[in-house]
Amino acid sequence: EWKPPVSGSGVARRGLRLITPSVRRNDPRCLPSRIHHANLLNNILARLQAERAGADDAIMLDVEGFVAETNSMNLFLVKDGRLVTPTDEHCLPGITRAAVLQLAPRAGIAAEARRTTIEEFRSADEVFCTGTMSELVPVVEIDGARIGGAAGPVTQRLQAAFSRMAADEREPLGAGRSVETR
Numbered sequence: 001e002w003k004p005p006v007s008g009s010g011v012a013r014r015g016l017r018l019i020t021p022s023v024r025r026n027d028p029r030c031l032p033s034r035i036h037h038a039n040l041l042n043n044i045l046a047r048l049q050a051e052r053a054g055a056d057d058a059i060m061l062d063v064e065g066f067v068a069e070t071n072s073m074n075l076f077l078v079k080d081g082r083l084v085t086p087t088d089e090h091c092l093p094g095i096t097r098a099a100v101l102q103l104a105p106r107a108g109i110a111a112e113a114r115r116t117t118i119e120e121f122r123s124a125d126e127v128f129c130t131g132t133m134s135e136l137v138p139v140v141e142i143d144g145a146r147i148g149g150a151a152g153p154v155t156q157r158l159q160a161a162f163s164r165m166a167a168d169e170r171e172p173l174g175a176g177r178s179v180e181t182r
Contacts, residue, residue, distance in 0.1 A: 015140030015150050016056040016129060018070065020118050021049035025060040025068040025090050043071040057129070059118065059142065062090040066115045070129055073137070076100065078126035078154040083111040096130040096162075103161045109154060118142070126152035136162055 023045045046058035050071070057070045069075055069091035076085045076097075083104050085097065104111035121127055127139035127147045136159045138151040151159060 015138040017054070017141040018057050018059050018139055018143070019050050019053045019055040020061065020143055021046040021058045023049065023060075025062050027063045046071045055141075059121070060091075061118065065117070066090070067118055067121060073129035073131040073134060075121070075139075076128050076130065077116065077121050077124035078128075078152060079120070079124050081109070081154065083109050083154065083158075084116055084120070085111070085113050086116050087113050094130060094132065096132055096135060099162060099165065100130055100136065100158055103158060103165060107157050107161050109157065122147070124148075126155050128155045128158075135159070135166075 023042050026042055043060070046060055050056065050058040057072060059070055059075065060068045062068045067075060067086045069086065074085065074091060074094045074097040076083055078084075083100075085101070088097075101111055101113065122142050122145045124147060127142065128151070129137050129139060131137075136151075136155060138155050139147055140150065141147060
């Protein structure tokens, strides 16, 4: 059973290998992408195609052919020092994605959300995925095309900024709650 890569895991260290499957993301006019729901058949089919191809995950395109997200994480690309992520029209806008979009300007990195093509991702200087469990994980290959190496300099800066933010904002276990002892 596949689980999202966790920071420090082998996949997170070596980077993700992604494919673009034939199955597309559901049109949000029919099934809203911005909410958690139980209808994940498209994501499951994409994941099965990725497994058969020996990839770690699948990049979901929307019905018009623009990049939406992977089947389990949000995506970012870096080109010429600028950070780009697909709009949240066709994806679940994750909290880690939102945090990265807030952290980037503070780290001196221009960031934007806009419709993006798979060709932009394949030709990017760096690509990474974000997720609650995986945090920021570099992508090293899309459809067989190499993307940089492991985590590039922008990805590393954002990983460090995210780690600092998470450490500063975390609540100790049990904080704000009374713990009953017997």
